[in-house]
Amino acid sequence: MIELKNASKTYRPLFGRSVTAVVDFSLDIAEGEVLGIAGPNGAGKSTLLSLLLGYLKPTSGTVLIRGMDPRAFIEKNGIGYLSELMSINPNWKAEDALTRFATLAAVPPAEIPVRVNAVIEELGIGEHRDKKIKALSKGNLQRLGVAQSLLRDEQIVILDEPTHGLDPVWTQRFRAIVEGLRQPGRTIIIASHNLDELQRLADRVAIIDRGRLQRLVQTGYDQATDTGGKYRLSIAAGTHRVREFLPAAVDTGEGEFELSVGSVVELNAALSRLIAGGVLIAAVMPARSVLEQQFREAVGEQT
Amino acid sequence: MAQNLTRYAYWHFRDFVRERGLALIITSSLLGFTVVAPMRAMLGANIGETDAKRILILALPQVVFIAAFIALNGIVSTDRKLGYYRFLFSKPVSIPAYYTQYFIVSVVGFLAVFAFLFGVFALVIRPFNPLGALAFCTLVYLSFGGIAFLVSSLFRYDWPILAGIYLGSALVNGFWGLETGWKLFIRNILPPLHQLSPNDLVNLGTVDTKAVVWLLGYSAICFVAGLIVLWKRPIG
Numbered sequence: 240m241i242e243l244k245n246a247s248k249t250y251r252p253l254f255g256r257s258v259t260a261v262v263d264f265s266l267d268i269a270e271g272e273v274l275g276i277a278g279p280n281g282a283g284k285s286t287l288l289s290l291l292l293g294y295l296k297p298t299s300g301t302v303l304i305r306g307m308d309p310r311a312f313i314e315k316n317g318i319g320y321l322s323e324l325m326s327i328n329p330n331w332k333a334e335d336a337l338t339r340f341a342t343l344a345a346v347p348p349a350e351i352p353v354r355v356n357a358v359i360e361e362l363g364i365g366e367h368r369d370k371k372i373k374a375l376s377k378g379n380l381q382r383l384g385v386a387q388s389l390l391r392d393e394q395i396v397i398l399d400e401p402t403h404g405l406d407p408v409w410t411q412r413f414r415a416i417v418e419g420l421r422q423p424g425r426t427i428i429i430a431s432h433n434l435d436e437l438q439r440l441a442d443r444v445a446i447i448d449r450g451r452l453q454r455l456v457q458t459g460y461d462q463a464t465d466t467g468g469k470y471r472l473s474i475a476a477g478t479h480r481v482r483e484f485l486p487a488a489v490d491t492g493e494g495e496f497e498l499s500v501g502s503v504v505e506l507n508a509a510l511s512r513l514i515a516g517g518v519l520i521a522a523v524m525p526a527r528s529v530l531e532q533q534f535r536e537a538v539g540e541q542t
Numbered sequence: 543m544a545q546n547l548t549r550y551a552y553w554h555f556r557d558f559v560r561e562r563g564l565a566l567i568i569t570s571s572l573l574g575f576t577v578v579a580p581m582r583a584m585l586g587a588n589i590g591e592t593d594a595k596r597i598l599i600l601a602l603p604q605v606v607f608i609a610a611f612i613a614l615n616g617i618v619s620t621d622r623k624l625g626y627y628r629f630l631f632s633k634p635v636s637i638p639a640y641y642t643q644y645f646i647v648s649v650v651g652f653l654a655v656f657a658f659l660f661g662v663f664a665l666v667i668r669p670f671n672p673l674g675a676l677a678f679c680t681l682v683y684l685s686f687g688g689i690a691f692l693v694s695s696l697f698r699y700d701w702p703i704l705a706g707i708y709l710g711s712a713l714v715n716g717f718w719g720l721e722t723g724w725k726l727f728i729r730n731i732l733p734p735l736h737q738l739s740p741n742d743l744v745n746l747g748t749v750d751t752k753a754v755v756w757l758l759g760y761s762a763i764c765f766v767a768g769l770i771v772l773w774k775r776p777i778g
Binding site: 289292293294295296310313314315316317318319320322324326327328330339340342343344345348384387388397 | 544545546547549550553557560561624625626627628629630631632633634635636637776777778
């Protein structure tokens with residue numbers, strides 16, 4: 240569906256040093272896939288998305304969507320896109336903005352009010368529909384941005400920092416919206432700093448740093464849990480006996496311990512020893528998700 | 543042009559009226575007033591048709607060039623500068639077609655503003671046939687429009703460059719009107735706005751065809767160059 244082949248992008252200002260924001264980036268994104276993009280600030284995520292949208296052209300290499308140049312594809316089909324920078328004319332009213340975007344998105348005229356009302360309802364911005372963009376809070380503006388990306392059933396949806404500025408309730412609802420968008424023919428790309436969000440939503444996460452694709456991590460429940468690593472144990476009773484059964488466990492205070500294990504089997508064996516010894520376990524959590532661990536390794540900060 | 547974009551013309555027109563229409567009316571009224579008020583005071587209340595046309599011929603160049611500058615600057619660059627392009631062009635629209643439509647809609651808005659101002663002039667001074675004056679406004683807009691479109695497609699901060707070109711053109715044509723060689727070359731690549739005068743249009747309803755062809759041709763070349771820039775160069 241989307242193919243990046245050795246794509247690089249170098250910014251060459253008139254004055255000053257050239258900056259290569261994306262370096263030799265190759266990746267195939269399949270139909271029906273939800274791909275996450277993670278990376279530290281300045282890693283090249285925004286440039287990468289701009290290449291996918293055809294707002295920038297690669298200095299070398301190719302970017303193709305269904306075999307077409309991205310702009311040609313978008314001019315023909317459109318794309319659902321939420322920009323990290325919510326750049327909408329501040330003097331437009333919220334509902335007018337959605338009507339405009341629906342018009343440009345080629346929603347049939349008779350359906351425009353229906354679609355606009357539907358996304359307003361879905362994103363809960365009904366009470367703000369007559370407000371000007373400049374009067375909206377960060378969270379409501381973000382919801383408006385998400386709303387405009389859902390006006391039409393696009394084959395490709397690109398969401399850049401979609402939960403930025405959303406409260407926990409709307410962050411949760413946003414996850415449900417993305418799950419609802421999942422379709423065999425639709426490709427969804429989510430760029431986010433929120434690794435937990437990517438872990439939950441994406442099938443794969445591309446970790447990029449210094450413009451390069453550092454790792455491509457498969458996510459999903461099995462992958463996330465059937466692995467070794469550090470786990471956090473919260474102990475309800477018998478704290479003083481934990482080290483007796485698990486000498487390697489590190490006491491992190493307030494009844495919590497950190498335990499490094501080689502596999503889930505090893506973890507369960509350790510837990511069995513604790514339980515048999517009369518220790519009451521309140522909770523067991525991965526100290527860091529697999530994705531977080533991979534991310535830290537990929538960007539150079541060892542766990 | 544795609545149907546979705548054609549339907550968007552309503553919003554383009556609304557944007558023009560809200561963002562530039564009011565500014566055009568206020569600025570043009572103020573500029574016009576500085577010419578019209580002293581003339582009216584000098585000529586008295588009963589102004590004949592000839593005098594009314596004379597006032598108009600004096601006022602039009604003062605007002606219309608500045609108004610065209612206000613109407614045209616930032617036509618592309620504002621969207622680039624403020625990032626509005628990000629949402630707009632994720633929709634199935636061609637970037638050159640979008641701005642071509644906005645340019646066309648702006649001509650209509652520009653003429654609507656001047657039709658209104660000529661109505662005020664007719665009330666305050668004397669009723670007159672506005673067709674010649676509106677033709678002059680159209681010619682100024684179209685003549686200036688090509689270079690404004692090109693500069694706006696090329697640069698994010700287009701208005702100082704546009705003002706420089708406009709001023710440069712006026713100065714070069716004023717000082718080097720009879721020069722040859724490289725000075726003539728400089729004169730030729732700047733917009734030939736000096737060739738526009740409202741005299742014949744307002745008085746006789748005629749126009750110097752050669753001058754108009756030269757002006758519109760120059761503007762059309764610049765406009766097409768602007769479209770090529772938008773087509774070939776990424777907007778981000």
